[in-house]
Amino acid sequence: MAVYVCGVCGWEYDEAAGYEEGGIAPGTKWEDLPDDFECPLCGVGKDQFEAK
Template sequence: MEKYKCDVCGWVYDPAVGYADGGIEPGTAFENLPEDFECPLCGVGKDEFSKC
């Protein structure tokens, strides 16, 4: 599973870690995040993320 970085603020989603504050369990691939997932720092949607 690959990491994805927010193109706006640089926050990185690491699927090995997940995002506990957002209820995302470790091992959740970026592709499997909810469609309404937003960057926890700047609030943009999944379409504003790129593979690292």
């Protein structure tokens, strides 16, 4: 499982942990997130994240 980091604010999405506050179950892979997923802290899109 990978971790993706927002290039703007540094928020991290950990595939193993998911993002339960946003309705994303643990184990959800980055590519399986909706295309309109946004960083919960700063609102940028998936294209602003990089694999850690």
